[in-house]
Amino acid sequence: MKETMVLDRIDEILASRTYDEFRRRLADSDCPRCALCESRTHIVVSRGNPKAKIMVIGEAPGEKEDLQAKAFVGRAGQVFDQIMASIGLDTNRDMYITNIVKCRPPGNRAPQKAEAEACRPFLEKQLQIIRPKVIVLLGATALRYIAPGIKSFSMKEKAGTLFDIPAFPGAKFMVFYHPAAVFYNSTLRTAMWEHAKILKQFLHDVSSR
Template sequence: MTSDTRRDPYLSALGLTDWQYRAGGPLDTKPAPETDSRPAPPDAGEAAPDGMNWDELEAYLARRDHRGANRPVFGVGARDAQVLIVGEAPGANEDAQGVPFVGRAGKLLDRMLFAIDCSRATNVYITNICKFRPPDNRDPTPDEVAADWPILERQIDLMAPRLVVAVGRVAAQTLLDCQTPLGKLRGRLHRYPRRDLDVLVTYHPAFLLRSPQQKSKAWVDLKMIARHIRNPGR
C-alpha cells in the first residue's frame, strides 16, 4: 500500500480531493503586579529554567502555581523535531489529560499533520505558550503569559527547531509581539523576535471545526510547512 493510499482517509476527513481542500496580547514583559493571583515565584534557591534539561524543566513546571488548573500541560512529541507547534493554552480536555491538543481539535491537527508526513510521534513537538488552563477557557492574561514564557523559551533552546508554527490568533500575536490580525499574518514566514528562527502562522484546529470553509487556507499553510522543512533556505 502506497503512502498516498494510506493517506486518503485522512485527506477525505479533511475535505481534500487530490491533495486540495474542497471549498465547503502580545507578551507583556513588565513584572506582574503584586496581587494574590500572581503566579508564585520559584522556591527560594531554586534555579531558573535557563540551563535545565527536559526532565528538570518539566519537574520545575510541576512545582509552579497551577493557577486553578488541575495539572500542567508541558508538551508532547519528538523533542529533536524540526517543527515546534505552539498554541495559546490548554483547554478542558488538555487540563484533564495533561497533554496538549487532544479531543476533536487535537485529532484534526493530527490528521492535518499526517497529510504532510508529520506526526507528534516522530517529527513534531507540540506545546502551548501557557502551560496551565485559564479559567473558563478564556484567553491567557499577560501575567499568565509572562509566568510561563521562560519555560517555552527553554523548550525552544533545547529543541533548536527549524520552524515554529503558531496556531491561532493569541499564539501568533504573542510569539511575534504584535497586534496584527491573524488573517494578515498568514501566508508568509516571519522571524521570531530576538531569534534566528522562522515562524509560520495558521488557524487553530478548533477554529477550523467551527469554520470548515477555512480549511482550504489551512491546507495552503500546511504545504508551506512541508516545503520549508524540505527547503529551509527558502
C-alpha cells in the same frame, strides 16, 4: 519564607540541564506564578518529540489536556494531527508541541497578558533546550504573545506565510489558524490545508539545500 521557596523552585526548573529534568520539575512544581494555578488539574508541559526540529506553540491547554497533562490531545489536537499527517508529519514523532501558558484558563478563555508573561520564562527555557528550526504558531493569540512587537496584523494576510522574528534568530515562523476555529468554518479549513502544503514545501526546500 514561602515566597523564597517558590522562587527557589522556579530557579531550579529554569536551571534544568536536560529536557527530561525540565519537564519533570515543571510538571511537579505546583507553580503558583499566575492565577491559572487555582483552576488547573495538571501543569501541561508538552507533547511530542523534544528532539524534533519543528516546535508548535498554541495558546493554552483545554479540558482534555488539563485532565491528561498532555498538550493538544483534544478535538483541536486531532484536527491538527490530521492536517499534519496529510503532509507526512507525525505530530508525536516530528514535532514538539506546547502552549504559551501551561495551565488551563477557566472556560477555555484566551490567556491574559499577565498570565502569558508569568509563564514566559518556561517557554523561553523550552525554546533554549529544543532549539527548533521551524516554529508553528497556532492562532493569533500565540503570535501576539510570542511577538509583542508585531502590533497589528490580519490573520487573513499573515496565516500561511513564513516570517522571521528578530528575538528568535535561527528559526522560521509560520502561523496557522487555530484548529479549533476551523471546526465549523469550511473556508478556514480549506485555507489551513493550503497553509500545510506551504509548510511542506518549505520543509522540502530546506532539507534539499
